[in-house]
Each structure stands twice: as structure tokens, then as C-alpha cells.
Amino acid sequence: MRKDTQGRMHFKIVFWGPSLSGKTTALRWIYDNVEGLEKGSFTSVADHTGRTLFFDYTPVQATEQVVFEIYTVAGQKRHAGQRKVILEGVDGVIFVADSAPDQMDANIESLSELRELLGQRLGHEIILIVMLNKQDLPNAMQKDVMLAKLGLGNVQCFTTCAISGENVKRSFRQITRDILMQHVYQAPAKASAS
Amino acid sequence: MHPVKTFDEILADVIKSEGGIKKCILVDRTGLTIAHVSKFSYYPLDVDGIGAIASAVFCASEEQGKNLDVGNLIIVTSEFDDGKIFAAGAGKGVLCVITDKEVNLGMIRMVMKKAATELAKVLEEFLSEKPSVETGKTDSDREELRAALGELERG
Numbered sequence: 001m002r003k004d005t006q007g008r009m010h011f012k013i014v015f016w017g018p019s020l021s022g023k024t025t026a027l028r029w030i031y032d033n034v035e036g037l038e039k040g041s042f043t044s045v046a047d048h049t050g051r052t053l054f055f056d057y058t059p060v061q062a063t064e065q066v067v068f069e070i071y072t073v074a075g076q077k078r079h080a081g082q083r084k085v086i087l088e089g090v091d092g093v094i095f096v097a098d099s100a101p102d103q104m105d106a107n108i109e110s111l112s113e114l115r116e117l118l119g120q121r122l123g124h125e126i127i128l129i130v131m132l133n134k135q136d137l138p139n140a141m142q143k144d145v146m147l148a149k150l151g152l153g154n155v156q157c158f159t160t161c162a163i164s165g166e167n168v169k170r171s172f173r174q175i176t177r178d179i180l181m182q183h184v185y186q187a188p189a190k191a192s193a194s
Numbered sequence: 195m196h197p198v199k200t201f202d203e204i205l206a207d208v209i210k211s212e213g214g215i216k217k218c219i220l221v222d223r224t225g226l227t228i229a230h231v232s233k234f235s236y237y238p239l240d241v242d243g244i245g246a247i248a249s250a251v252f253c254a255s256e257e258q259g260k261n262l263d264v265g266n267l268i269i270v271t272s273e274f275d276d277g278k279i280f281a282a283g284a285g286k287g288v289l290c291v292i293t294d295k296e297v298n299l300g301m302i303r304m305v306m307k308k309a310a311t312e313l314a315k316v317l318e319e320f321l322s323e324k325p326s327v328e329t330g331k332t333d334s335d336r337e338e339l340r341a342a343l344g345e346l347e348r349g
Contacts, residue, residue, distance in 0.1 A: 002222065002224065002226050004226060004227070004228055005201060005228060005229055005320075009335065009338065009339070010226050012224055012225075012226075036345065036348055037345065037346075040240065040242050040243070041240040041242070041243050043240070043243035043246060043247065045247065045250075054250060054251075054254070055246075055250060057225070057243060057246045057247075059242050062341075062342035062345045062346055063338055063341045063342045063345055065335075065338040065342075066338055066339060066341075066342035069224075069225065069226065069242075069246075071225070071246075081254060081257045081258065081261070082250070082254055084257065085250055085253040085254050085257060086225075086250065088223055088224050088225075088253065089222075089223070089224025089225075089226075090224075173346055176342075176346050177343060177346055177347075180339050180342055180343050180346070181343070183339055184336055184339045184340060184343070
């Protein structure tokens with residue numbers, strides 16, 4: 001969490017996952033469909049086909065003093081350097097896994113990279129939510145199988161379809177809620193606690 | 195001195211130093227816009243989006259420099275048909291300057307270097323206040339967070 005000069009609290013959320021898993025589609029769906037929250041412009045650094053080259057970004061304001069800065073990363077392997085930059089200062093990650101069986105290795109590789117970059121903070125001080133996306137595919141892998149292969153045990157997970165928006169709003173609401181709850185009930189400063 | 199005023203003062207000095215400068219933005223390295231000043235109040239810009247790109251581009255260039263072992267990044271210059279964008283590191287932040295096409299490059303570089311040094315100091319002070327805010331939130335912070343939770347529940 002960072003505060004700006006007006007005292008507003010900013011929380012950074014990053015959609016992470018392998019190439020073409022649906023990160024931008026999910027963020028776009030949130031931008032177009034989630035109502036009641038004030039949204040800024042949708043900024044996208046993408047190629048001419050719409051594939052993310054660097055990141056997508058949109059700020060979402062819950063109240064006058066609480067803003068979520070939401071990013072996606074470029075999923076292609078060659079954009080690892082850019083992904084590292086976007087992860088700086090993150091408060092919560094939505095890991096978007098592709099439910100197609102032939103994408104399982106890519107999911108594992110992407111999650112492994114995330115774990116390497118965030119270490120033990122992932123899932124603890126940095127909230128982790130998992131979206132098992134493309135569950136509308138006829139051959140979509142089942143939730144339990146995917147979580148086992150990803151080595152994810154006790155994690156908040158949603159089966160989603162980013163194109164139709166199924167469970168996308170729930171995933172977004174969950175991560176924003178978890179981030180806020182973490183900060184509302186955060187332990188007091190170490191100095192006063194000891 | 196209060197950081198808010200200092201940020202704006204330093205950015206205003208940058209704007210006044212060269213006639214071709216249209217906008218100055220200070221962002222941190224997570225992409226958050228900290229302060230911005232325009233020459234004209236009606237100059238329409240999506241400051242948050244521009245700040246996010248400026249920070250990401252600068253930090254990515256720094257990463258590239260590390261990979262290539264070419265030393266520290268001093269300034270990123272982007273030249274367009276009708277204007278230029280400069281970005282320079284300012285400690286924990288990035289100073290981004292948007293100009294007309296015709297500007298004195300030497301002057302811009304010099305002014306940005308001086309401002310970046312000043313901003314780095316103020317930013318260090320501003321950001322060092324974070325831990326106490328982070329771990330010992332005020333009651334009004336908590337109220338705001340609870341209000342935000344309420345908004346999300348309603349949404």
C-alpha cells in the first residue's frame with residue numbers, strides 16, 4: 001500500500017499468468033461490467049493484434065481515499081523483464097491459469113516464476129487468488145487436478161470464463177476484500193507491539 | 195517543509211526553466227503518480243496512465259541496462275513527430291517531462307538532473323513516512339478502508 005500526496009491509499013493488484021490465459025480479457029470485463037466503482041482510463045501497451053506487450057492498467061476507486069491500481073502483465077516468455085517491473089510494490093496477485101490441458105506446463109512455469117520473484121511473501125503479505133480460466137472449454141481440466149498439478153493447496157480459487165465474465169467479478173471482489181481486510185486488521189507497529 | 199508543496203515547487207521550477215516544457219510528472223517505481231504540474235491548466239491528460247507507462251518504461255530500461263552491463267540509466271528520451279518525452283531517475287521515483295518538438299536538449303537534461311537530485315531527497319523523506327502509516331494506521335484510515343469494503347460489498 002502506498003499513500004499519495006493527498007493521503008489517498010493505493011493498492012496494487014496484478015493479473016499474472018501464462019500467455020493467452022485471459023488476463024487482459026478478465027481486466028477488460030471488470031472495466032466494462034463492474035458497476036458502482038469509479039474507474040479511470042484503460043491503458044494498454046499491446047501489439048497490433050491486441051496481445052499485451054508490456055501491461056494493461058486501470059485505476060479503480062472504491063472510495064475517495066481508496067484506489068486499486070490494477071495491472072496485467074505480458075504473458076509471453078520473452079517479456080520476463082517487463083513482468084518483474086510490473087510486480088514492484090504489488091499488494092495482491094490474481095493468478096490466471098489456462099484450463100486447457102496442453103497449457104498446464106505453461107501454467108506451472110508461470111507460477112514458478114511468480115513464486116521465484118515474490119518468495120515467501122506470496123500468499124501471506126501479498127494476497128494470492130487463483131482463477132482457473134477457460135472452464136467453458138469442452139476439455140477443460142478439473143479444479144482439483146489443476147490445483148494439484150500447480151502445487152496449490154489452501155488457496156482461494158475460482159473457476160472462471162473471462163469472456164462471459166463468469167466468476168470474474170467474484171475473483172475481483174475477493175482479492176480487493178482480502179487486501180482491505182488485511183490492512184484493516186493488520187497488527188500494530190512492531191515497536192508498540194513488543 | 196511539507197513534501198506536497200516541495201514536490202509541486204520543484205516541478206514548477208522545471209516547467210518554468212524551458213519554454214517548451216508542457217507537463218512534469220513525478221511517479222514512484224510502482225507506477226503511482228505522486229505529483230504533477232502542467233503549464234496550462236486546460237492541458238488534458240490521463241495523468242495516472244501516463245505516469246504508469248513512464249515508470250514502467252524507465253524501470254524496464256534500467257533492467258535492460260543491468261542485463262547488458264552498461265551502467266546506471268541517466269535519462270530516457272522518446273522523440274515523436276510533435277513532441278518529446280524525457281524520463282530520469284529521481285531516487286525512488288521517476289521524473290517525467292513532456293515537451294514540444296523544439297526544445298533545448300542540453301537545458302532539459304541539466305534542469306532534469308538538478309530537479310531529480312532535489313526530488314530524490316524529498317521523496318526519500320516522503321516515502322520513509324510510509325512504515326508508520328503502513329503498520330500504525332490512523333482511525334480515519336481504518337474508517338476509509340471499512341467504507342471501501344462496504345462499497346465493494348454493494349458493487
